[in-house]
Amino acid sequence: MNICIIGAGYVGLCTGVGFASKGHKVVCMDIDQEKVDKINRGEPPIFEPGVEESLKSSLQSGNIKATSDLEQALRETDMCFISVPTPSRDDGSIELGHITSAAQNVGNVLKSIDGYYTVVVKSTVVPGITEGSVVPALEGGSGKKAGEGFGVCMNPEFLREGHALEDFLKPDRIVIGELDTRAGEAVQAAYSGFDAPVFRTNLKTAEMIKYAANSLLATKISFSNEIGNICKKLGIDAYDVMKGVGMDSRISERFLGAGCGFGGSCFPKDVAALGQKARELGVEPRLLDNVLETNKKQKSLMVAMLKGRLGSIEGRRIAVLGLSFNPDTDDIRESPAIDIIRQLKESGAEVAAYDPQAAGNMKALFSDIEYAETAKGALKGADACLIVTDWEEFKDLSGQDFSLMKGDVIIEGRKVLKPGNVKRFEGICW
Ligand SMILES: NC(=O)c1ccc[n+]([C@@H]2O[C@H](COP(=O)([O-])OP(=O)(O)OC[C@H]3O[C@@H](n4cnc5c(N)ncnc54)[C@H](O)[C@@H]3O)[C@@H](O)[C@H]2O)c1
16 A cells, blocks of 8 residues: 655654555655655664664665655555654643644645545544544645545554564554544555454544553553552562562553653653543543652652762762663653753752663753763762663673772662672662
């Protein structure tokens, strides 16, 4: 099939590269010309394992290209996936500017396209937005009626950054919310090469499935953090507890890792948006609010523990290992490292940070801290070390590496160090 992706960010690029690897002809459209040029050169503008190799091979086979020309992109394709940002507003609700403007632009082009075209919302939008905002923008721009001149679907994306391409290609399920059956059939056909159950439903239900799923995963993490904080006081390793808990097939062991809290562009924003929608509807979202509150507090725990060990941290050199919100991504959106660095700086500490991929993005937020080229560079002369992201390479850090430090306080926000390698360290919940 000929597929257009509108918005070639973390989701859009991985969707585009994934569909191209399945043999579809893909056009990635983005308003950012620099991103477009990079994609056409085979240089992904984001870091995600496997994307560069897959992009290069699809460019070679002619299955993918990028453009900033929406009209050209739509004329060459039969279906577009809109994967533009839906960021949080201050009150937690989502900002619809990108998605409605993208839909309006698509509508303007559809006006002069003969025949049926399928428009798919892949961005995360609260229930009702596809029908209430996207469809009117498409109809307004095109002068055509949804379900007749063009079809509309909502196809939420469940990928995890750090595993984005793998998750896109091997999803647990494919959810297709459809306005009209023809559009649902077309989207299902686009996924015909995927080995996953397909759940077809209406637009609102598909939108809600994404929020319910993310809210439940975030709840599991905040729950684990609360249990972890209790475990810490009792001298119990929260990871052993959750291993035993997760062996229950009703619960599953995934997303039970206690630590310094969740971040990223999805969990915090999606839980807040669902909470805000609930309030609008007169439902008090007590659990959702508490999930976010627990997460916020968890991010402050590491600095509190550090101060408990060192006393004043003014003028002390603190190594921060890991800046991205997850390992294997360069994404720092809502990363716990941001709050941690801010608190360290407010208390007068000197921060020496290291991350295998995300330092470039963090420099835009904090230009006045030290960015080391290696973990050892950050550790050198440090009074203490905070491990914020569980990058694979941190697992191999040894006692010898930590002996480069001036002090001996090592606090893990993610369980990553091996007791056989390093003698003394402490976890925030273990
Ligand atoms: N990142 C994730 O892990 C993830 C997972 C599932 C769902 N989502 C959802 O997917 C959507 C996209 O998220 P993302 O992380 O990929 O965002 P992103 O910021 O990485 O990428 C969005 C891209 O859209 C482009 N863009 C903005 N307006 C545009 C327009 N009018 N026309 C064309 N391009 C435009 C931007 O230049 C950018 O390249 C959001 O709704 C998000 O909630 C994200």
